[in-house]
Amino acid sequence: MIKFIIQRISFSTRKYIKKRISELGVDIPNNYIDILKEVQKKEEQKGIHIIFSYLYSQSNHPNANAFLGKSMLLNPEYAVSLILYYNDNCNNDKFRKAFEQTIGHELTHKERYQEKYKQLTPFRLPLKKMKFTAWVNEAHADFGGTQKMASSSRQILLEVMEYKKAQHPDSKDDCSHPSWEKRINYVKKFDFTNELIEQIAKDVGYKNQKFIDKVKAYAYYAEIILSPAPAND
Numbered sequence: 001m002i003k004f005i006i007q008r009i010s011f012s013t014r015k016y017i018k019k020r021i022s023e024l025g026v027d028i029p030n031n032y033i034d035i036l037k038e039v040q041k042k043e044e045q046k047g048i049h050i051i052f053s054y055l056y057s058q059s060n061h062p063n064a065n066a067f068l069g070k071s072m073l074l075n076p077e078y079a080v081s082l083i084l085y086y087n088d089n090c091n092n093d094k095f096r097k098a099f100e101q102t103i104g105h106e107l108t109h110k111e112r113y114q115e116k117y118k119q120l121t122p123f124r125l126p127l128k129k130m131k132f133t134a135w136v137n138e139a140h141a142d143f144g145g146t147q148k149m150a151s152s153s154r155q156i157l158l159e160v161m162e163y164k165k166a167q168h169p170d171s172k173d174d175c176s177h178p179s180w181e182k183r184i185n186y187v188k189k190f191d192f193t194n195e196l197i198e199q200i201a202k203d204v205g206y207k208n209q210k211f212i213d214k215v216k217a218y219a220y221y222a223e224i225i226l227s228p229a230p231a232n233d
């Protein structure tokens with residue numbers, strides 16, 4: 001068992017943070033490193049190891065990725081958001097919940113590699129099949145994220161998704177992700193069950209029932225039932 005220590009924040013990450021925060025016209029808090037260490041400590045207590053990495057992504061959108069066991073890579077832009085919104089003075093509850101969901105979502109993605117699911121790895125499949133499995137994966141990670149981090153609360157997940165949708169108002173369907181609007185609808189109207197997998201096949205226009213059934217019956221996809229029950233309008 002590897003015992004992690006709280007990772008120090010690299011020079012490049014610090015430099016990025018200072019530059020971005022001054023670009024945003026905000027005074028950088030003197031304790032910005034402490035804020036990040038506090039986040040690392042809190043997550044470490046839950047067994048999640050947070051690494052801020054400049055090499056992982058220099059995008060000016062917050063990016064997170066689970067890469068090894070329960071380790072999470074966050075880019076410096078994520079560190080900037082954490083400094084601005086996570087600290088106690090700011091009390092930005094939505095951001096905190098979104099951060100927790102992001103971690104849960106990425107950890108759920110990570111799980112599939114540990115199971116038979118890797119046989120269905122999207123990148124080896126024809127386009128429509130790939131899109132179908134990728135979308136099922138995304139929906140699964142959304143449901144799994146809230147199962148892990150928010151006691152399976154549908155309401156918290158929807159709050160977080162609306163918050164993220166507002167940050168990406170132009171979000172559209174693509175090969176790997178349904179639009180935020182679709183993802184929100186999946187959570188509003190479904191649990192993660194075979195019914196949702198059928199709906200995703202319909203939305204993607206994927207018709208190979210044999211493969212759809214294989215994905216449904218796949219050992220990896222246990223149902224995820226959220227509370228309260230989905231809206232049935």
Ligand SMILES: [Zn+2]
Nearest residue numbers: 105109138141
């Ligand atoms: Zn995802």
